[in-house]
Amino acid sequence: MEPGDARNVLTQLRRGTIEYCVLAVLAGSPEYAFELVRRLSEVDGLVTSEGTIYPLLSRLRRDGLVTTTWQESAAGPPRKYYRLTPAGGGALAAFTDEWSRFRDAVDHLLQPNAPAAGDREAHDDNRIDPRGDRSEL
Amino acid sequence: MTTGSTHEVTAVSSDPRAEALVRDYLGRLQSAVLGSPLTPERRAELMAEVSDHITDALGALPETDTPGGAPTEAAVRNVLDRLGAPEAIVAAEVSPEGSPWQVPTTGYPPYGGRRPGPTAFQRVRDPLALFLLLFGGFFFGVGWLVGGAFLFVSPSWRLRDKLLGVLVWPFGYAGLGIFATVAARTSTSSGFCTSTSTATPPAPDVSSTSVAETCTTSSSGGLPPWVGFLITVIVLVAPLVMAAWLWRTRRVVPEEQPA
Numbered sequence: 488m489e490p491g492d493a494r495n496v497l498t499q500l501r502r503g504t505i506e507y508c509v510l511a512v513l514a515g516s517p518e519y520a521f522e523l524v525r526r527l528s529e530v531d532g533l534v535t536s537e538g539t540i541y542p543l544l545s546r547l548r549r550d551g552l553v554t555t556t557w558q559e560s561a562a563g564p565p566r567k568y569y570r571l572t573p574a575g576g577g578a579l580a581a582f583t584d585e586w587s588r589f590r591d592a593v594d595h596l597l598q599p600n601a602p603a604a605g606d607r608e609a610h611d612d613n614r615i616d617p618r619g620d621r622s623e624l
Numbered sequence: 625m626t627t628g629s630t631h632e633v634t635a636v637s638s639d640p641r642a643e644a645l646v647r648d649y650l651g652r653l654q655s656a657v658l659g660s661p662l663t664p665e666r667r668a669e670l671m672a673e674v675s676d677h678i679t680d681a682l683g684a685l686p687e688t689d690t691p692g693g694a695p696t697e698a699a700v701r702n703v704l705d706r707l708g709a710p711e712a713i714v715a716a717e718v719s720p721e722g723s724p725w726q727v728p729t730t731g732y733p734p735y736g737g738r739r740p741g742p743t744a745f746q747r748v749r750d751p752l753a754l755f756l757l758l759f760g761g762f763f764f765g766v767g768w769l770v771g772g773a774f775l776f777v778s779p780s781w782r783l784r785d786k787l788l789g790v791l792v793w794p795f796g797y798a799g800l801g802i803f804a805t806v807a808a809r810t811s812t813s814s815g816f817c818t819s820t821s822t823a824t825p826p827a828p829d830v831s832s833t834s835v836a837e838t839c840t841t842s843s844s845g846g847l848p849p850w851v852g853f854l855i856t857v858i859v860l861v862a863p864l865v866m867a868a869w870l871w872r873t874r875r876v877v878p879e880e881q882p883a
Contacts, residue, residue: 520676538712545666
């Protein structure tokens with residue numbers, strides 16, 4: 488790894504996590520695509536090419552993680568709403584768990600003197616991770 | 625559901641240049657989907673989705689971008705820029721790996737990604753080497769030489785194993801065939817013979833002992849026939865055992881990729 492490649496790493500992280508961000512947004516309530524994109528875009532730098540949300544949604548639907556229904560809208564034509572399936576909820580829960588552990592582990596290494604909130608007691612003991620997650624890094 | 629037509633989108637703007645931008649964008653998208661392996665249903669759906677997106681985005685513009693109720697050319701351009709290139713959208717549809725959520729990285733393996741796999745040649749080299757060592761000799765001997773070369777350039781075996789591979793037996797089964805032919809021609813008789821005894825049931829009779837003498841001209845130097853048979857079997861099976869042994873002891877190690 489060369490210095491200055493942090494952006495590449497983040498690019499790959501975004502690419503790998505975007506579909507779970509979509510699932511997370513849909514876990515709140517069903518959305519139609521444009522609104523979904525708008526909410527994702529509120530997070531800085533998460534989406535740079537909004538059109539690629541459609542291939543992604545198509546794939547999620549094909550994988551059974553989301554379903555679609557048409558709903559009349561107050562103004563304008565009917566809209567296609569995306570809704571999380573139980574399988575999608577399961578995938579999101581599994582990812583959320585893994586992501587929390589990953590995030591905590593990285594945070595711990597990057598900022599060894601700044602324990603994460605709610606993780607104070609684990610700070611010093613964490614040198615040997617009781618869950619054995621370190622190998623995943 | 626039928627909101628995917630260009631006319632409905634462009635009706636949002638009364639600016640002819642803004643209209644032309646949208647028409648051009650959707651034209652490019654159409655060309656891209658037509659050149660893709662997507663199903664006709666998915667093509668139509670994607671066209672409608674992007675078209676609806678543009679309609680929604682233009683409809684959601686703030687008043688500053690829609691003086692007089694029609695979006696400005698700059699505002700339309702901004703909406704289309706945010707969508708990304710039509711070709712990129714279709715590319716993401718076809719290949720999720722190439723999904724351009726961000727600028728694609730160049731020449732750098734993905735974070736946590738796989739190291740580049742072996743080349744096609746590296747994948748087939750080892751099995752091909754073993755096959756050619758066994759049967760390559762039938763291709764005018766050249767095949768066996770190629771197999772030996774593959775064996776020696778492969779990092780999957782130690783030198784000891786490589787020597788074993790070429791010594792059992794030189795030129796493989798073709799070599800054995802040639803050796804057997806030559807041996808048969810220079811010898812007065814083969815090492816085997818079947819007794820065609822017409823002798824009466826064994827009896828301590830002088831006449832019955834002569835039957836076995838019909839095949840004593842064997843070159844096996846007085847060894848009993850079953851020993852010759854056993855040697856033949858071992859000689860024939862040895863290359864197969866060798867190949868199986870090499871396959872089992874093969875250690876797949878990461879190799880340098882050709883630049």
